[in-house]
Amino acid sequence: MKQLTARGERTRQKLLEAAERIFAELGYHDASIVKITESAGVGQGTFYLYFSSKKQVFDEVVLDLNSRVRHAMTEASEKGTTRSERELLGFGAFFRFTAEHPALYRIIRQAEFVSPETLITHYERLTSGYVTGLRQAMDAGEIADGDPEVLAWSLMGIGELVGMRWILWNGEQAMPEAVFDELARIIVRTIGAQDIDP
Amino acid sequence: MKQLTARGERTRQKLLEAAERIFAELGYHDASIVKITESAGVGQGTFYLYFSSKKQVFDEVVLDLNSRVRHAMTEASEKGTTRSERELLGFGAFFRFTAEHPALYRIIRQAEFVSPETLITHYERLTSGYVTGLRQAMDAGEIADGDPEVLAWSLMGIGELVGMRWILWNGEQAMPEAVFDELARIIVRTIGAQDIDP
DNA sequence: CTTAGACCTGAATCGGGTCTCATGTTTGTG
């Protein structure tokens, strides 16, 4: 599998998108190659021209979702000036992404057994950028001092469960404003945001 | 399946324990009835004398773990007097349970597709008791005011991811003390605990 | 218009899983 022509690239992309769709809908185990290729509109055998196994396409889907969600969060949070603001913008982007791509959740929860290495990679990529930002804010005295790693994982946990409860279980609607407002207060407390004004 | 004799009860229990073990180790899909019955030391057919399907035994294992972890948390947190204290004792119990029964995590993450109803029941039972306690503490002015439900889910999220990172991924060891101490500070901030002393 | 190379196909192979059932074994009671 090396150089693909435009046609090959197109087919590969169709398969990747179909895989994301089917994995999200049915879960890893009930998603069969037949269903994926059917949904992509290609023959069964075609799958193996582009991916070496079901697990491999799974990993690729996870990593793809990972880089997309991080991109969305980074882009949003860069618009903020204080750490609180940045944090809330990041959460907002995360929830929006979740509502649009429930696959993120549904697929990642499966990774525990399907592909633990990829699960770890996913979470570590999410935290590592996070930790840097939090440490800077700590050094600047913008938020409470402490171990930024524990804080980063705590914040991810909040996002994960609140997103599950109010987005996934709400039919992938946007989150009610009241919930987000409450959450905003909680997050500001959690990071221990300080007023910097002297 | 109605009245079981002592012998029947014993066999059923052996199967339930074996199922928990095997599900935790292999995940739902790779856990086969053959493996469960082998691990329990009974014949394959015996399984169906006590459970009607693989999914049913899964649900039973989840609900059993759920009631055990809640019991452990409640018992621990009742020893505390302030809400902060209670909260930290509850978290401690949760982490201890996780270290001793990694099945809790590994199994529940699978439930998303295997048995979504049971997943929801699990989380809702965990929060519902939580919400009551938090509301009382809010009314007593012990912690920051707000929607106790959002706060309950946030706290669960923290426990879930921090437990995953520092217990599951650490070979099911107890959590490093430094991490727990840091976490304690984070939790106290998150609930917005107030000094009550006038 | 030819043709090499890229691309596509789905039937067939192979492995494995759930659940049933006809047949035995154990236990407690009269």
Place this chain on the structure above:
DNA sequence: CACAAACATGAGACCCGATTCAGGTCTAAG
């Protein structure tokens, strides 16, 4: 001790899925 009710068994019926492969089809360059 006899025997009904409970309990236990594992072979096999039945189903389904990942992956392979031998044989087409498409496309772009000459």
